[in-house]
Amino acid sequence: MLEVRGVTRRFDNLVALHDASLSVGEGEFVAIVGASGCGKTTLLRLIAGLDSDYEGEIALDGQRIVGTSLERGIVFQEPRLLPWLTLWDNVAIALENAPLSAAAKKEAIAAQIALVGLSGFERAYPSALSGGMAQRAAIARALVGHPSILLLDEPLGALDAITRMRLQEELLRIWRHEGVSMILVTHDVEEAVFLSQKIVVMDTHPGHVTATVPVDLPTPRDRASPAFSALKGRVFEALHDNAAVKPPEVEYLI
Amino acid sequence: MNTLSSVLAAPPLGEAGGRPQTLPRSGQTLLRWLAGSGAFAALRRYFAQRRYIGAILPLAILGLWQASSSFGWIEPVFLPAPKKVVEAFWYMLTKQDLLKDVWASVFIIAQAFIYGTLLGVGLGFAAGLSKPVELFFSGTINTLRHIPSVAWIPLIVVWLGLGAPAKIVVLAKSIFIPMFLNTLQAIRGVDQNFIELAQALKLSRRQLIRRVVFPAIVPVVMVTLRYSVGLAWALVVIAEGISGLEGLGFLIFRAQNLLMTDQLLVCMVLIGLVGFGLDRLLFLMQRRLLRWQRSFGGGYA
Numbered sequence: 001m002l003e004v005r006g007v008t009r010r011f012d013n014l015v016a017l018h019d020a021s022l023s024v025g026e027g028e029f030v031a032i033v034g035a036s037g038c039g040k041t042t043l044l045r046l047i048a049g050l051d052s053d054y055e056g057e058i059a060l061d062g063q064r065i066v067g068t069s070l071e072r073g074i075v076f077q078e079p080r081l082l083p084w085l086t087l088w089d090n091v092a093i094a095l096e097n098a099p100l101s102a103a104a105k106k107e108a109i110a111a112q113i114a115l116v117g118l119s120g121f122e123r124a125y126p127s128a129l130s131g132g133m134a135q136r137a138a139i140a141r142a143l144v145g146h147p148s149i150l151l152l153d154e155p156l157g158a159l160d161a162i163t164r165m166r167l168q169e170e171l172l173r174i175w176r177h178e179g180v181s182m183i184l185v186t187h188d189v190e191e192a193v194f195l196s197q198k199i200v201v202m203d204t205h206p207g208h209v210t211a212t213v214p215v216d217l218p219t220p221r222d223r224a225s226p227a228f229s230a231l232k233g234r235v236f237e238a239l240h241d242n243a244a245v246k247p248p249e250v251e252y253l254i
Numbered sequence: 255m256n257t258l259s260s261v262l263a264a265p266p267l268g269e270a271g272g273r274p275q276t277l278p279r280s281g282q283t284l285l286r287w288l289a290g291s292g293a294f295a296a297l298r299r300y301f302a303q304r305r306y307i308g309a310i311l312p313l314a315i316l317g318l319w320q321a322s323s324s325f326g327w328i329e330p331v332f333l334p335a336p337k338k339v340v341e342a343f344w345y346m347l348t349k350q351d352l353l354k355d356v357w358a359s360v361f362i363i364a365q366a367f368i369y370g371t372l373l374g375v376g377l378g379f380a381a382g383l384s385k386p387v388e389l390f391f392s393g394t395i396n397t398l399r400h401i402p403s404v405a406w407i408p409l410i411v412v413w414l415g416l417g418a419p420a421k422i423v424v425l426a427k428s429i430f431i432p433m434f435l436n437t438l439q440a441i442r443g444v445d446q447n448f449i450e451l452a453q454a455l456k457l458s459r460r461q462l463i464r465r466v467v468f469p470a471i472v473p474v475v476m477v478t479l480r481y482s483v484g485l486a487w488a489l490v491v492i493a494e495g496i497s498g499l500e501g502l503g504f505l506i507f508r509a510q511n512l513l514m515t516d517q518l519l520v521c522m523v524l525i526g527l528v529g530f531g532l533d534r535l536l537f538l539m540q541r542r543l544l545r546w547q548r549s550f551g552g553g554y555a
């Protein structure tokens with residue numbers, strides 16, 4: 001159980017995040033949507049422990065988080081693979097300090113690479129991977145240490161619609177298979193509704209949480225169903241409620 | 255040269271489909287062997303890509319050179335005939351122990367290369383990882399680098415004499431300075447995102463250096479190496495010319511003083527060839543180390 005309570009993060013005069021709160025249950029899939037610059041990456045970095053300069057409280061299983069931990073895996077906004085390591089070594093580097101035998105590590109790495117569908121590319125360098133493959137490799141790297149929570153910062157944002165839909169299915173499969181809690185940041189409301197059990201809606205100036213929308217649709221979800229559309233509508237509404245003074249964001253009119 | 259000689263040596267065949275049948279058995283064997291060895295493909299590529307265009311100018315110059323000596327356009331003391339130069343080469347090789355001089359020069363640059371690189375990368379690394387170390391060294395080094403290496407030679411020779419050590423010191427210094435500055439700069443330029451990644455993966459400082467920082471600076475280090483070894487090779491020649499009793503630089507300046515233009519030309523060609531060889535060696539090393547880069551034909555195999 002991850003709990004974020006009243007978290008505020010300032011950069012000099014800019015309030016990037018104001019009094020943000022959310023919670024993620026054991027094995028829950030939570031999506032965060034919001035306009036560019038509303039503090040989504042900032043929040044994820046705080047949860048990851050890459051940034052500790054904040055007010056408020058972030059606790060995992062009742063313990064305030066301090067620094068980074070292999071318990072909290074993160075997939076950055078870009079794949080961020082080390083170009084001088086093969087795909088295998090890029091995944092293996094996450095187990096560098098794991099208390100496992102060499103054989104157990106090997107097994108875990110191979111299994112994780114298979115899970116993201118990259119078997120056969122173990123010896124490929126990142127320069128030889130497509131964008132979608134690189135992003136899947138980054139997911140494998142974040143998952144291989146079996147974190148209890150996985151933080152995904154727009155992992156599919158830079159991909160084409162077809163690849164994105166395929167990887168969405170894959171994310172769901174991985175989530176079910178691993179039983180890991182997930183926080184997925186996305187610009188794409190449909191993606192959020194398709195994947196998550198709960199959607200946290202954020203807005204800018206200053207970055208804050210405006211609403212939390214539970215997604216109580218049965219799985220597998222049908223993107224064309226009326227219930228799906230209705231929920232999408234509710235999220236759009238939540239996104240725009242708070243933006244009454246601003247023109248509607250074209251970004252969300254998909 | 256390789257492709258050129260294979261072109262000249264290859265018999266004119268391959269166009270007519272019926273022609274191989276009229277060849278004698280040995281001819282057919284040769285043909286099959288040529289086809290198998292890829293000589294046809296190489297030949298076709300050579301002409302299709304118009305590689306021969308690159309051979310025109312050197313051949314023309316060679317021809318002009320031969321003509322000018324055959325027709326007596328230029329005094330032999332200014333430009334001896336190609337044949338004379340080849341003879342001079344053979345004479346130097348067999349009677350004057352030319353290889354010893356080549357080796358003397360290569361020995362100097364090899365040692366300078368090792369010391370200069372180790373010290374430059376080592377100190378550059380230390381300075382890159384620690385601000386106090388950087389502050390301690392960079393002012394001095396940035397000042398010293400404005401004194402050209404050639405200007406160091408007289409003083410160092412006064413200290414260390416005419417032998418190899420003085421030259422090794424000067425050359426090592428000339429390799430050290432760009433190595434140090436560029437290593438430092440490369441470490442400062444390591445992508446902050448990778449540092450953050452290492453943090454998220456809980457890598458120790460040692461692991462961070464070994465897995466992230468070190469590989470990240472290899473491209474810059476290799477380019478600097480090739481660049482500075484090129485400069486240092488030129489400097490060997492000058493240093494040996496100014497003060498020395500052996501080596502290619504010594505020979506070339508001696509040949510000038512004695513107006514032995516044929517030997518002078520031999521030295522020039524050799525200096526060029528050795529320089530090319532050194533760079534080639536470093537290039538192969540670079541390609542090996544950087545095979546992860548796509549521009550080096552990376553990918554996977």
Ligand SMILES: Nc1ncnc2c1ncn2[C@@H]1O[C@H](COP(=O)(O)OP(=O)(O)OP(=O)(O)O)[C@@H](O)[C@H]1O
Pocket residue numbers: 011014016035036037038039040041042043207
């Ligand atoms: N290191 C920093 N220094 C100063 N300001 C920062 C820093 N990091 C983020 N900010 C500011 O905080 C705000 C939120 O940034 P953040 O990266 O969290 O946005 P985001 O919601 O992830 O946006 P996007 O969807 O475009 O990725 C922005 O206004 C940004 O300029």
Ligand SMILES: [Mg+2]
Pocket residue numbers: 040041042077153
């Ligand atoms: Mg972001």
